[in-house]
Amino acid sequence: MNYRFLAQTPLFQGTSPQEIEAMLACLGSNVRRYEKGQIIYRAGEVIHALGVVLSGSVLIETDDVWGNTTVLDCAGPGHIFAETYACLPDEPLMVHVKAAEACQILFLNVRRILQICPTSCGHHTTLVQNLLSLSAQKNLNLSRKIFHTSPKTIRGRLLSYLSDQSVRSGSRSFTIPFNRQQLADYLNVDRSALSNELSKMQREGLIRADRNQFVLLGI
Known part of the structure; x- marks a missing residue:
């Protein structure tokens, strides 16, 4: 376990590698590896552990009964996921968590x-404070998604x-x-229509795009 890396993550910010090593010994932690496309958590499950991405990345997605997928979020190294559901032990997941690439996940109860x-240790209090702050940030991210998907046109959303x-x-x-498909899913639009709109915006001199790299042009 790379405790120095964990000490730099938002969840463990303010704690030392030595303190993290001691905490993990009593927090019911375990580490698992997943291949690209493998499901980590499935909608309908009741869970008790949040995940910390140690390497790779994961996607948080939702599917409807017709098989349409919407990407809600992406979590990379150092980020956490499923903390809200883990805090509500009787609430089944409404989303899937899937490995966007080969990844390694630390699970914490x-x-x-x-x-x-029992010992009122300061680093435990810091961990709880960090978890609350991260949960608030996640709520803000969901608000951003709602804001970005509110415009009626694809260009407006972009x-x-x-x-x-x-x-x-x-x-x-x-x-x-995001890649193109993930961006289309995140904005709730068709991928082909999204690509066409990006091409139009480039021709009009509004943006320059190369895969997931963008430059905003014009005024």
């Missing part, structure tokens, strides 16, 4: 995280999403975490 530590990515990166040149 949330009940043990939320229990009051402009909303790309503008937000530019502001968050602090530059007109940035890299997004």
Whole structure:
């Protein structure tokens, strides 16, 4: 286990590698590897552990009865997933969690995280505070998705999403975490229609795009 890496992640921010090693020994932790496309959590399951991505990345998706998939989020190294459901032990998952590529996941039992530590150790309190902060950030991310999918046109959704990515990166040149299909799923649009609209925007001098790298042009 790379405790130095974990000490730099948002969940363990403010704790030392030595403290993390001690915490993991009592938090019901385990590590599993998954291949690309493998399901980590399936909709309908009741879970008790959140996941921390140690390497690779995962997609949080939802499917309807006709097989249409919508990407809700992407989690890369250091990010967590399924923490909300793990905090609500009787609430079945409404989403799938799937390996976007080969990945390694650390699972932590949330009940043990939320229990009051008998020794009132400071690093346990820090972990709980970090978990609350991350949950709030996830709610904000879902609000962003709603905001980006509110426009009725594909261009409107692209402009909303790309503008937000530019502001968050602090530059007109940035890299997004999705490929074309994943971006189409995230924005709830058809992939071909999305690609056509991106091509039009490039011809009109609004953007420059190369796979998941974008540059916003014009005024």
